[in-house]
Amino acid sequence: xxxxxxxxxxxxxxxxxxxxERLGVELVGDDQLTGLLGLxxxxxxxxxxxxxxxxxxxxxxxxxxxxxxxxxxxGRRVRELLGDDExxxxxxxxxxxxxxGLGHSVADGLGLAPYLHSTRRPIPGIxxxxxxxxxxxxxxxxxxxxxxxxxxxxxxxxVLVDDEFSTGNTVLNTVRDLHERYPRRRYVVVxxxxxxxxxxxxxxxxxxxxxxARVDLxxxxxxxxxxxxxxxxxxxxxxxxxxxxxxxxxxxxxxGSSWPVAPFPAPLKDAAETAxxxxxxxxxxxxxxxxxxALGARGTARPAPTGPQTTHGRVTRVDLxxxxxxxxxxxxxxxxxxxxxxxxxxxxxxxxxxxxxPSDAHRVHILGFEELMYAPLRLARELEQIASDTEVxxxxxxxxxxxxxxxPGYAIRTRLVFPAHDDPADGPGERYAYNVAxxxxxxxxxxxxxxxxxxxxxAPDGLLARLAAHTPHVLLAVVxxxxxxxxxxxxxxxxxxxxLRGPAFSSYAxxxxxxxxxxxxxxxxxxxxxxxEEAIQSGGAHYAESLxxxxxxxxxxxxxxxxxxxxxxARIARAVGAVTELVLAERSPRPVxxxxxxxxxPVGVLMRRWAERRHxxxxxxxxxxxxxxxxxxxxxxxxxxxxxxxxDVVFVDGWTGKGAITRELADALREFEEAEGVSGFDPExxxxxxxxxxxxxxxxxxxxxxxxxxxNSTVSGLISRTVLRADLVGPxxxxxxxxxxxxxxxxxxxxxxxxxxxxxxEVADAVDALAKELLSADRSPTWEGWAAVERISEEYGIHDVxxxxxxxxxxxxxxxxxxxxxxxxxxxxxxxxxxxxxLAEQRGVPVEEVAELPYTCVGLIHPKYTRGATGADGTxxxx
Numbered sequence: 001x002x003x004x005x006x007x008x009x010x011x012x013x014x015x016x017x018x019x020x021e022r023l024g025v026e027l028v029g030d031d032q033l034t035g036l037l038g039l040x041x042x043x044x045x046x047x048x049x050x051x052x053x054x055x056x057x058x059x060x061x062x063x064x065x066x067x068x069x070x071x072x073x074x075g076r077r078v079r080e081l082l083g084d085d086e087x088x089x090x091x092x093x094x095x096x097x098x099x100x101g102l103g104h105s106v107a108d109g110l111g112l113a114p115y116l117h118s119t120r121r122p123i124p125g126i127x128x129x130x131x132x133x134x135x136x137x138x139x140x141x142x143x144x145x146x147x148x149x150x151x152x153x154x155x156x157x158x159v160l161v162d163d164e165f166s167t168g169n170t171v172l173n174t175v176r177d178l179h180e181r182y183p184r185r186r187y188v189v190v191x192x193x194x195x196x197x198x199x200x201x202x203x204x205x206x207x208x209x210x211x212x213a214r215v216d217l218x219x220x221x222x223x224x225x226x227x228x229x230x231x232x233x234x235x236x237x238x239x240x241x242x243x244x245x246x247x248x249x250x251x252x253x254x255x256g257s258s259w260p261v262a263p264f265p266a267p268l269k270d271a272a273e274t275a276x277x278x279x280x281x282x283x284x285x286x287x288x289x290x291x292x293x294a295l296g297a298r299g300t301a302r303p304a305p306t307g308p309q310t311t312h313g314r315v316t317r318v319d320l321x322x323x324x325x326x327x328x329x330x331x332x333x334x335x336x337x338x339x340x341x342x343x344x345x346x347x348x349x350x351x352x353x354x355x356x357x358p359s360d361a362h363r364v365h366i367l368g369f370e371e372l373m374y375a376p377l378r379l380a381r382e383l384e385q386i387a388s389d390t391e392v393x394x395x396x397x398x399x400x401x402x403x404x405x406x407x408p409g410y411a412i413r414t415r416l417v418f419p420a421h422d423d424p425a426d427g428p429g430e431r432y433a434y435n436v437a438x439x440x441x442x443x444x445x446x447x448x449x450x451x452x453x454x455x456x457x458x459a460p461d462g463l464l465a466r467l468a469a470h471t472p473h474v475l476l477a478v479v480x481x482x483x484x485x486x487x488x489x490x491x492x493x494x495x496x497x498x499x500l501r502g503p504a505f506s507s508y509a510x511x512x513x514x515x516x517x518x519x520x521x522x523x524x525x526x527x528x529x530x531x532x533e534e535a536i537q538s539g540g541a542h543y544a545e546s547l548x549x550x551x552x553x554x555x556x557x558x559x560x561x562x563x564x565x566x567x568x569x570a571r572i573a574r575a576v577g578a579v580t581e582l583v584l585a586e587r588s589p590r591p592v593x594x595x596x597x598x599x600x601x602p603v604g605v606l607m608r609r610w611a612e613r614r615h616x617x618x619x620x621x622x623x624x625x626x627x628x629x630x631x632x633x634x635x636x637x638x639x640x641x642x643x644x645x646x647x648d649v650v651f652v653d654g655w656t657g658k659g660a661i662t663r664e665l666a667d668a669l670r671e672f673e674e675a676e677g678v679s680g681f682d683p684e685x686x687x688x689x690x691x692x693x694x695x696x697x698x699x700x701x702x703x704x705x706x707x708x709x710x711x712n713s714t715v716s717g718l719i720s721r722t723v724l725r726a727d728l729v730g731p732x733x734x735x736x737x738x739x740x741x742x743x744x745x746x747x748x749x750x751x752x753x754x755x756x757x758x759x760x761x762e763v764a765d766a767v768d769a770l771a772k773e774l775l776s777a778d779r780s781p782t783w784e785g786w787a788a789v790e791r792i793s794e795e796y797g798i799h800d801v802x803x804x805x806x807x808x809x810x811x812x813x814x815x816x817x818x819x820x821x822x823x824x825x826x827x828x829x830x831x832x833x834x835x836x837x838x839l840a841e842q843r844g845v846p847v848e849e850v851a852e853l854p855y856t857c858v859g860l861i862h863p864k865y866t867r868g869a870t871g872a873d874g875t876x877x878x879x
Contacts, residue, residue: 014038015052017409022238023231025049029195029223036193036221038411041239041403048235050402051225052411053192056163057377058098059402059412059434061365061393064380070220071102071161074190075109077218078159081188087111089156090188094330095163095170096120096142097399101373103161104330106190108339110159116151117330118142119371121451122425124674126332126484129181142174147332147484152178157186165191165219167200172207172799179211180629186214194219203799239403314468315458316475318356318445320349320379327482328449329374342378350382353445358473361442362389367433367467368396369448370422375479376447393441397433397463404434414438416470418463421448421456425670433463436470443473451481496639497734499622505739506717507749512605513717514622516636517597520723520736526550547720550712550740554842560835561715561748565707565755567831572606572706573759575688575699577614577767580607582697582774583650583686590617591650594640596661596685597623597737598716599654599809602708602752603688607652609757614764620644625722625735628660628802631668633735637681646680650697653687654706657810658789658801659694659781661685691807691855692785699770703856705808705835708752712816713740717749788854792824796860803861806854808836814859815839821862822846826853833857 015038019025027033038052038060052059057067079087087110094103094117107115122128122143129144129152146152158178160171171189189204194217208215323345327334357364366383368376373396384392404415414437420429436444444467448457453476456462467474499514500506506515525547583591595604601623611617624636640649656662666683673679685695691703708715720738723729729736789804798804805814814820815836823840825833827849836857840847 013408015054015409015411018405018407019049019410021409023049023234024228025231026226027223028226030221033193033221033223040405040410040412041235042401043236043239043403048232048239049225049227050400050411051164051166051193051195052402053163056098056192057101057368057373057394058163058396058398061395061435061439064366064377064384064392064394067101067394068105068108068377068381070192071105072109074102074161074192074218074220075106075111077109078106078188078190079110081216081218082157086157086186087113089154090159091116091151091154091156092159092161093117093144093174094161097371097373099161099163100329100371101368101377101396102163102192103190104334104374105377106159106161107330107334112336113159114151114336115330115334116144116146116332117371118144119331120425121331121371121422122670122674123332123483124677127671127675145332151333152182155184157188158184159188159190161190163192165189165194165196165217166225168196168203169799172203175207175211175215176800177629179213183211184213186216188216188218190218192220194222195225197224242403242405314472314474315464316356316473318352318475318477320352320477320479321345322349322479324480325482328479329372329482331371332482332484346378346382347386350379350386353379353383353475353477354387356475357387357390357443357445361473363391363440363442364393365436365439365441365444365471366392366394367436367444367446368394369446369452370397370399370431372396372447372449372452372479379447379477393439395433395435397431399429399431401430401432402434416463416466418461418466419456419459421454421462422452423454431463433466436467438470441471443475444471445475445477447477447479449479449481453478496635496642496732499639502717506719507744507747508601508605508717512608512621513595513601514620515597515719515737516622516624516633516639516734517722517737518729518734519739520728521738521741523728523736523738525720525723525738547723547738550714550720550743556838560838561707561711564705564831564835565752568705568707569755570759570763571704572688572756574763574766574770576603576606576756577610577699577760577763578770578774579686579688579697579699580610580614581767581771583607584611584615584617585771585775586697587650587682587684587686588648590648591619592640592644592648593619593621593652594649595621595623595652596626596665597722598713598719599708600652600687601716601719602749603654604652605753606756607686609753610760613757613760625724625737626661626664626668627722627724627735628664630724631671632665634672634676635732635734637669637672637678638676641676641678641681646678647682649681651683651685653685654708655687655689655807655809656685656692656694656698656785657806658785658804659692659783660802662694689807689809693782694785695781696779698779703807705831705833711748714743714746715749715752718743718747784854789858792858792860796863798860798863800863803863805859805861807858808833808856811836811857811859812839814861815843815845819862820845821860822848824848824850824853824858824860826856827851829856 014034016027016034019039019041025039027037036054038054040050040052041048042050054060055062055066055070082090090110090113092103092107092110092113092115094100096118100117103117104115107113120142123145126145129146129149160174162170165171175187204215204217323341326341327338366376366380376396377394380392380394402412404412406413412434414435416433416437417430420431446463446467458464464474464476499516500519501510501514502508505519526549593604593607595601604621608619608621611619624633626632651665653661662685665685669681669683684697686697687695688699688706690698690701693701713720718740720740723736785806789801789806793799793801793804805811811823820843823836823845825847833856837847
């Protein structure tokens with residue numbers, strides 16, 4: 001299809017035809033689909049094509065009434081679906097950055113629903129109430145930062161709003177995370193377009209059944225994207241060729257282009273770098289239709305002084321008189337009372353904009369800023385209503401890099417490139433405004449929040465200068481950034497408890513490790529494995545709220561452990577020596593070792609022993625708790641910061657799998673620094689083995705048997721997994737753990753340490769050579785493990801990376817603690833998997849040999865676990 005109804009104008013060339021003709025991509029579905037969507041290309045390792053919405057107000061300038069009306073209408077449909085009573089208890093959640101304005105508009109259509117959107121802008125002092133990953137996006141991490149955490153704790157429906165519903169992964173990740181923390185009975189997923197494939201269409205219903213909740217879907221249109229084989233590679237090749245052609249021509253188009261389309265700029269960098277701010281149109285290259293296609297200009301714009309209306313060069317600042325204390329959007333929540341205040345203030349603010357516009361400005365563009373979509377949209381719509389003789393269009397800037405091609409059949413005709421101007425948490429980088437240059441606007445009003453009103457915004461290569469090169473008048477309206485007051489919390493005790501030590505807590509010697517934990521040995525926390533698995537996967541409990549019953553292996557398995565220790569002790573000793581030497585050479589001459597309990601603790605003790613025997617160092621060693629999805633123990637960090645230089649702290653773990661704890665630690669330390677003002681903790685973990693390629697500091701990247709993974713507490717000082725449960729761990733308490741004194745007869749913790757340490761002398765020369773080799777090598781993380789886990793999750797229909805446990809150590813844990821589904825073993829794996837095969841046989845778990853597996857083995861937790869599905873004894877079934 002080459003023509004469609006676009007923006008209410010019939011018989012235009014469809015803005016997806018350029019991509020469709022070159023890549024064979026097809027949109028199949030509702031009649032209005034091609035009117036809602038165009039196509040473009042982007043550089044992305046997971047998806048080359050981009051669905052470009054004509055009614056979202058992100059990439060394509062559109063009438064603000066159309067943009068707002070699309071979201072409002074979806075909100076009305078949700079209200080009809082829920083009924084007035086349920087709608088009155090609903091909360092709406094939108095996705096950053098693309099759907100923040102859409103979600104807010106849906107909330108307006110729903111009626112009295114409070115609104116929150118995810119954000120990529122962390123706020124010091126505001127603890128996240130949740131977060132999730134958006135796997136296909138170029139920027140994946142989302143935070144939920146409500147001013148009032150109770151916003152997410154109610155039992156009314158949660159309405160999740162995104163611009164498109166493509167695979168469903170983002171929504172499922174969100175619901176899974178939130179349902180685990182704040183379970184509720186009903187969810188409604190809302191999107192402009194539902195583009196799921198047939199394979200993905202049934203997953204939502206299956207997921208609803210898994211969590212025991214109702215999940216509905218509301219979309220303005222539906223269809224699918226048909227992608228021919230090899231489309232990702234073809235798209236990447238096409239982008240690369242355009243980039244190369246653009247670079248060869250200095251970013252300018254050429255009538256002699258070999259491409260069978262109109263001359264194009266494909267400006268991945270600005271083509272008019274040397275044009276002055278006051279330069280004429282000839283300073284930029286023009287496409288065949290006369291549009292300006294070379295993007296941006298360098299000039300002399302400087303920050304304008306504050307004031308109600310100050311003109312400098314071609315940028316005019318307009319004071320909107322934004323109501324004091326009114327949130328600029330839904331980043332921290334937007335309540336019905338906020339909505340009433342905004343509605344009352346909008347007419348006067350829009351009037352100030354109208355007064356500031358030149359009298360001859362008949363085509364005006366309101367340009368929002370990344371996540372700040374709703375406030376500019378409402379201002380644009382109000383201006384459209386009061387300025388009847390002015391054509392008003394609306395869109396926003398974005399982080400998303402997209403190829404620009406000046407062809408009527410392509411959705412992104414022009415591109416402005418400028419530096420980020422809000423000091424983003426992920427560092428500086430380019431930002432973009434699409435289809436603004438060359439659109440013939442008489443004036444552009446840039447609307448930003450005060451956080452983004454920085455020197456970078458006003459710089460010669462900043463957004464304002466880029467806009468000024470393409471329109472006679474640029475206005476700047478700044479909305480105050482809303483920052484919630486830090487919540488009142490009870491005053492913390494000045495003194496935190498000293499670390500627990502053996503023999504009162506653990507079977508390790510007191511000098512070997514101090515545990516920054518509280519002793520919960522007298523509390524019954526154990527639950528049968530099958531009950532825990534059902535509760536965890538249904539969202540009824542977090543895994544850290546209970547403990548598995550300590551599995552006591554058979555005599556045959558104990559013999560396997562000792563045999564494995566005999567054969568691998570030297571190999572482990574070599575890795576211990578290597579990682580310790582890296583730490584001493586690169587991190588600190590006297591590091592404070594802080595192991596992540598409990599798998600990291602035996603490794604921390606061994607590193608301490610190596611430093612003592614090889615270098616005469618008496619290193620301090622502590623163990624702290626970190627919990628996936630909950631972060632590291634902040635009280636333990638406070639104790640460490642009060643007693644040691646955080647720069648000397650080196651976090652230690654046993655091994656990496658997919659790198660989840662590595663990411664968890666980095667996020668938790670960043671949040672701690674922002675909340676506490678304490679800096680210096682290095683998130684880089686030192687591990688014995690790094691088969692997932694997730695860290696720089698490791699002893700080996702081989703995936704082999706580490707015997708300390710073979711057992712539970714009896715090889716970890718008789719200490720349980722750590723526990724974090726609100727009724728047991730208060731805001732001023734360390735996380736908890738149990739000391740299983742009754743298992744002393746089966747304890748091999750010290751035996752394991754002694755067996756490895758006894759090999760230190762014989763591996764000393766090998767460690768010197770290995771450490772020298774590692775210090776000179778490129779040890780940059782490649783995150784191969786994460787990529788492999790994502791692939792396995794999809795190939796085996798699990799669709800949850802948390803249920804895929806890669807590596808020998810993690811697979812062993814699955815067999816000891818969880819309800820395993822099956823084990824994937826690398827074809828030809830030898831003695832390292834003897835204990836895995838034995839455990840699998842005892843639990844009735846199939847072992848499947850796989851060629852070219854990136855790990856020695858991978859354990860898969862049952863993806864649809866109920867006791868009825870697996871049997872009350874926890875043995876797996878084949879499905």
